[in-house]
Amino acid sequence: MNKISLPAIFLLLLLFSYSxxxxxxxxxxxxxxxxxxxxxxxxxxxxxxxxxxxxVYSPAVIRVRMDKRPLTADFSYAVITGPQTVKTQxxxxxxxxxxxxxxxxxxxxKSPFAISFFSPSGEVINEDEPGLTTSWIGDEVTTYKKxxxxxxxxxxxxxxxxLDRKGEGYTNWNSDVFGYATNRDPIYATIPFYIGIHHRxxxxxxxxxxxxxxxxxxxxxxxxxxxxxxxGEMNYYFIYHPQVADIIKSYTSLTGRMPLPxxxxxxxxxxxxxxxxxxxxxxxxxxxxxxxxxxxGITLDIxxxxxxxxxxxxxxxxxxxxxxxxxxxxxxxxxTVIVDPGIKVENGYAAYESGKKGNIFLQYNDGENYxxxxxxxxxxxxxxxSSKGRSWWKEQVKSYxxxxxxxxxxxxxxxxxxxxxxxxxxxxxxxxxxTTHLQGHNxxxxxxxxxxxxxxxxxxxxxxxxxxxxxxxGSQRYSALWTGDNRAEEDHMLLGVRLLNSLGLSxxxxxxxxxxxxxxxxxxxxxxxWMQIGAFIPYFxxxxxxxxxxxxxxxxxxxALEITRNYINLRYRLLPYLYSTMYxxxxxxxxxVRTLAINNTFDPNVYDTRFQQQYQFGxxxxxxxxxxxxxxxxxxxxxxxxxxxxxxAVSNGQQEVITPLSIKTLPVYVKGSSIIPMQSLIxxxxxxxxxxxxxxxxxxxxxxxxxxYEDDGESFSYExxxxxxxxxxxxxxxxxxxxSKVAGSYTSQFKYIRLILHGFDANQRISVNGxxxxxxxxxxxxxxPISRFDPQGSFIPAESCTIQQSTFVNSNEFINVGL
Numbered sequence: 001m002n003k004i005s006l007p008a009i010f011l012l013l014l015l016f017s018y019s020x021x022x023x024x025x026x027x028x029x030x031x032x033x034x035x036x037x038x039x040x041x042x043x044x045x046x047x048x049x050x051x052x053x054x055x056v057y058s059p060a061v062i063r064v065r066m067d068k069r070p071l072t073a074d075f076s077y078a079v080i081t082g083p084q085t086v087k088t089q090x091x092x093x094x095x096x097x098x099x100x101x102x103x104x105x106x107x108x109x110k111s112p113f114a115i116s117f118f119s120p121s122g123e124v125i126n127e128d129e130p131g132l133t134t135s136w137i138g139d140e141v142t143t144y145k146k147x148x149x150x151x152x153x154x155x156x157x158x159x160x161x162x163l164d165r166k167g168e169g170y171t172n173w174n175s176d177v178f179g180y181a182t183n184r185d186p187i188y189a190t191i192p193f194y195i196g197i198h199h200r201x202x203x204x205x206x207x208x209x210x211x212x213x214x215x216x217x218x219x220x221x222x223x224x225x226x227x228x229x230x231x232g233e234m235n236y237y238f239i240y241h242p243q244v245a246d247i248i249k250s251y252t253s254l255t256g257r258m259p260l261p262x263x264x265x266x267x268x269x270x271x272x273x274x275x276x277x278x279x280x281x282x283x284x285x286x287x288x289x290x291x292x293x294x295x296x297g298i299t300l301d302i303x304x305x306x307x308x309x310x311x312x313x314x315x316x317x318x319x320x321x322x323x324x325x326x327x328x329x330x331x332x333x334x335x336t337v338i339v340d341p342g343i344k345v346e347n348g349y350a351a352y353e354s355g356k357k358g359n360i361f362l363q364y365n366d367g368e369n370y371x372x373x374x375x376x377x378x379x380x381x382x383x384x385x386s387s388k389g390r391s392w393w394k395e396q397v398k399s400y401x402x403x404x405x406x407x408x409x410x411x412x413x414x415x416x417x418x419x420x421x422x423x424x425x426x427x428x429x430x431x432x433x434x435t436t437h438l439q440g441h442n443x444x445x446x447x448x449x450x451x452x453x454x455x456x457x458x459x460x461x462x463x464x465x466x467x468x469x470x471x472x473x474g475s476q477r478y479s480a481l482w483t484g485d486n487r488a489e490e491d492h493m494l495l496g497v498r499l500l501n502s503l504g505l506s507x508x509x510x511x512x513x514x515x516x517x518x519x520x521x522x523x524x525x526x527x528x529x530w531m532q533i534g535a536f537i538p539y540f541x542x543x544x545x546x547x548x549x550x551x552x553x554x555x556x557x558x559x560a561l562e563i564t565r566n567y568i569n570l571r572y573r574l575l576p577y578l579y580s581t582m583y584x585x586x587x588x589x590x591x592x593v594r595t596l597a598i599n600n601t602f603d604p605n606v607y608d609t610r611f612q613q614q615y616q617f618g619x620x621x622x623x624x625x626x627x628x629x630x631x632x633x634x635x636x637x638x639x640x641x642x643x644x645x646x647x648x649a650v651s652n653g654q655q656e657v658i659t660p661l662s663i664k665t666l667p668v669y670v671k672g673s674s675i676i677p678m679q680s681l682i683x684x685x686x687x688x689x690x691x692x693x694x695x696x697x698x699x700x701x702x703x704x705x706x707x708x709y710e711d712d713g714e715s716f717s718y719e720x721x722x723x724x725x726x727x728x729x730x731x732x733x734x735x736x737x738x739x740s741k742v743a744g745s746y747t748s749q750f751k752y753i754r755l756i757l758h759g760f761d762a763n764q765r766i767s768v769n770g771x772x773x774x775x776x777x778x779x780x781x782x783x784x785p786i787s788r789f790d791p792q793g794s795f796i797p798a799e800s801c802t803i804q805q806s807t808f809v810n811s812n813e814f815i816n817v818g819l
Contacts, residue, residue, distance in 0.1 A: 028136045030066065033110035036097060041088045043097060047113045050134070057083045059103040060241055061250055064115065066134055066141070066234040075431065077443045078208050078474035079237075080256045104240045117203065117238055124148070125203050125240055126196060129224040134234050142214075142228025143236070151198040152607060153217040153225065154597055155505040157191025158471075158483060160184055160495060163502070163595060163612040165194070169219035173212045174442050174470045176416030178485045179519040182495045188414060188484045189471040190442040191506040192227070195247055200602055204239035204247040206254065210442045210472060231438055244505075244598045245590060252507045252589025256477035260586045261510060263713030264334050264685045265407065265465040265480070266578055267296025268568050270552065271543035273518075274303035277317035278324045284552065285331050293553055293565050294572045294683045297465075298328065299336040299409060299541075308375035309344050311351045311396050313403075325404025332684030336407030336465060337400055341415060341448055342379030345371060351396060355380065360389040362426050365436075370426045372417035381415060384447035385440055386429035393448070394455030401459035408452045410468040410479065413445040445470025446478075453478035462714045467539070473507065480510035480539050488517025488544075490627040493530050497593075497613045497625050500537060504591025509582070511593065512539025521549045524556045525628035525663050528563050532666035533625050535567040536617040538582070538592045558789055563664055566783045569681055576677040576693065576708070581618040583709040583725075592618055600638040605656070611636040619706070620674035620698075621645070624667040633661050641672030643698055645782060648758050648801035664786055665799070672759070673700025675728050675737075677708055679750075685713065693750035693810065697730060697737060699759035705729045711746050724748050739815040750810050755817065756780070757804045767818035768808045775806045 031048025038044075041056040053065040063083075065071055089100040097108040104125075105118040113134075116127035128134070132144035153165040160183055161168055172190040180187055192207040194215065207213060211229040218225060227236070239250045270288060275281045281298060288295045306312040313321050325335050343351050343361070355361055361369045361380040369380045383389040397408060415422055428440030449468040456464035466479035475481065483499045486492045496513035503511045515534040516527050531553065534540045544551040553564045571578075581592050591598075594616040596606040605611060613625045614636065622642065626633040639653040645668040651657055659667065670676070676696040679689040710724040711717065723744035730737050737755070742748075757764060766773050781800040808815075 026137070028068065029132075030113040030134055033097075033108075033113055036092055038090050038092070041083060041086055041090075043090060043099065043108075045097075045108070045113070050113070052113070054099065054106070054108070055083055056086050056088045056099065056101060057081075057237065057254070058250065059086055059101040060239060060246075061254070062099065062104065062106055062117075062238050064234070064236050064238065068136055071233070075433070076208055077210070077446055078255050078472060080474070080477070081254055106238075117240065119201065119240070123199065123201060125201050126205075126238065132224060139231045140228060141232070141234045142226050143234055144224040144226045147218055147222070147224055148196075148198040151196055151225070153194055153196055154595070155191075155194040155204075155502060156215060157193065157473075157503055157506040157508070158187055158189040158481075158499055159502055160187065160499070162607075162609060163498060163597060164607040165217045167218050169214065169216045171212065171214050172442060174414040174445060174472075176412065176414050176420055179487050180485070182491050188469050189445070189475075189481065189503075191471065191473050191503070191508070193251055193473060193506050195244060195505060196225070197597075197601055202241060202244050202247055202601060204237075204251055206237040206239070206251055206473065208235050208237065208473065209233060211439050212442070244601050248505065248507065248589050248591070248598075252476070255474040255507055257507075257589050258476045258510050258582075258586050259478075260463065260583060260711075260718065261480070262406075262463040262465055263575070263579060264296040266538070266575060266582065267540070267685050268294055268571065269297035269299060269336070269539070269541040270295055271299040271514075271541055272301065272551070273544065273546045274301035276300075276303045276314070278319070281324065282327065285328055285333050287552070287554065289331060289683065291554055291561065291565070292683065294568050294681070296332065296684050297334050297336055297407065297541075299338070299407075299543075301338050302340070302375055304337060307344075309346070309349060309351070310339060310342070310376075311399055321403040321405075329404065332686045334406035334465070335404065336409050336467070337405050338409045338411050339397065339400075339452065340374060340412040341381050341384075341444075342372065342374040342376065342412065342417075343382065344376035345378045345380060346376075352380070355382065355392060358388065358392050360386070360392045362428065364423070365425050365427055370423070372415070372422060373419070374412060374417055382448075382451075383429050384444060384451050385431060387431070389429070390447065390451040390454070393451040394458065397452055397455040398459040401456060406460070407465035407467065408456050410445070410449050410452055410466065410470075413448045413468065413470040415441070415444055443472045446472040446475045449475055449479040450477075463716065471508075476508045476510070480512065481508055482511065482539060482541065483513040485518045485545070486514050488520035488522040488526065488548075490526060490629065492517055493526065493533065494613050494625060494627070497533065497615060500593040501595035501615050504593045505595060505598070507589060509585035509589070509591040509593075510538050512537055512541050514541065514543040516542055516544055516551045518543055518545045519548070522551070523628070524560050527551065527556050528560045528663050529626075529628035529666070531564040532567045533623065535571040536621065536623045536666075536668070538578075540568075540571060559786060562784075562786050566786075567666070569784070570782055572682055573678045573680070573694075574676075575685070576679050576710075577618065577620070579713075580677065580707060580709040584707060594618070596622075596638055603638055603654075605636045606638060608636065610634055619704075620670055620676050622669045622671065624669070626661055626667070628663055630661050632658055633667070634658050635667060637669070640702070641700055642669040643672065643758060645670055646799035646801070648803075650759065665783070670698050670758070671700070672698050673702050673704040673730055673732065674698045675704060675706035675730055677706075688749060691749070691751040692754050692807065693748075693752070694754050694756055695728070696756045696758060699757070700730070700732055703729070703731050703733070710748055711744075718744075718746075721745050735819045737817040737819060739817075741814045742812040748810060752807055753810045754805055754807045757819075758801065760804060760819070764804045764819065766806045769816050770818075773806045773808055775804050777802060777804050779803075
């Protein structure tokens, strides 16, 4: 037997270690294509180092899957639709594979493997960066795309920074970031979907991979944009449409759309960390009513619980929850309660005992339950990636519904624990395919929201309101989202607007932020400005943290109260417009808060950092937020004709205008040709408005249409035809406004329509179905005047405009209004 010396053994070990280390750090590309299999709308490819699967999902959507090993069974928490049957032509020759639909052409180069996308007329939309394409470093996979000349990037969900993300890099790893800086990344949610823009072309890429992912839009390089993940497949959907709105529509057809929320959730919500005891909650509710501040919701934070233990009530602070919620309901308020995923490890605690018995908690790889510390102390956490864990949670949340609660606020679901370092060897069931925390982390919030939604819906038998902090793509199917623990600072107010703009681009239409700031104390002017902006976002929630000053509308003085009440009043009068816009969102995925880039994609001014906060609130309004301290501001008007909301003064599009600013009014403009339905003022959505729908029409040069929608605001009857829908169309060239025949079986609450004309000629004549109707002219104001509190101070009356109006019966049949 030959003996090997110790030095030789050492040398062999050294060589093996070097070889192994080099293999781990080596960049592995896909290499050349070795084999191609074509079947229907799908191409399967084997390359030197990888496996790929290309599937046509629709004429405008193509999916790319790649891995170093053979592809396993397909699964996604985000994507809920499969491929459509599409007219597809797939051919190949020695050098390339070609996939052609009516909307898109894809070319796959064979040596080496590389992907390019072209428009039907042959322009490059997007292409792999030659030499880099898709590659692996260990388990990390990245796709590199050629940076096109002057390319812009927008979207990516809840990301700080500028509207145009060019030159920046981002990481997706849901994180609890209390009082986050305005440039902090990552924060709470993961939506790995962005839109690229160049040469009058738009495309979207959705990278469906829940591992920690990284996006690079030219950060620290001038060669490529890229997206990749620390594990899992390269799995992305490429979307091409000439219009950004259609890209959003295709993306949300993949990941789902917001269900129509209950009407009350669009009303004003009064929150604090925390309102207690029950007498304090009732005092807040009573003061809102006494001061004529319309409101629909009050939220209870963690202090309602017994020692912060979930599914319990502190019996000293809230001795009779059912009695409290019933009394609040009589006053026109719904109650939302916060829920965190941590279940305290405590013998005798019902939720802990039943969870342990059901074996529904996340576990280490050795089978022991994972324990992390949160508000109640050391906790276990339900595994929402198992049907067993979700079923257990659904039954638990139903206890809140039995107590009269109407909304569930999912918090701390990143998962947040003290130390913020959940171990990676925690195992998630992942629908029977166990995986580690590395893959399960980013989808935990999505699955918690899902379980909360399903349980609440079953118990309520009505539309529930769900709110979440953490999210993954697709969470919009279950929950509204707010932007977490922001600061009471001017730049956070503007950042909040940008976050909502970006979330809207990324499939989330029902969003909000903590109005006034969660940490710290806002100035009177900051609070006032923020509340004005809040009236023009979907989820209108005032919220502040523990150990801060009170932040109810009356806490900042009489003038601030009157200004904020003005805008809350306006919000409630606009509910027919907002509810119809939310209906549009539920059908098409179009957001309520719309960055100007959606409709003015190739106008470079909308990306200017001076104007990037401007946004449209639905199709009609443009809001221009400014710091409360500014005395003058530059506003950019994109193409079209724009009316000052308060005076009807007209500004023509594609120009910058410097305007004086006042804390009494938020700069808001209405696009010419807009149709805006409004109602009389109510104090809550349980109160019925008067029987007249006020239909505001702004004279314009372009035809426009608005889909008006009503239903009972709370049930699912609309899914069975119990709704009222009609298209309202304005044709300025023909001089007419038409209201289509009503669709649906619901009876409108409005018996009459009062048409209010803005910007039309004096002595305007109006006919309804060929018969002349009387027209009156009068001044009109959207706001009430602010009281003259200081007898020696200046007094500024509410701005007004001159309108013409006429009233006619709201028939269900076709109505033709001649103008």
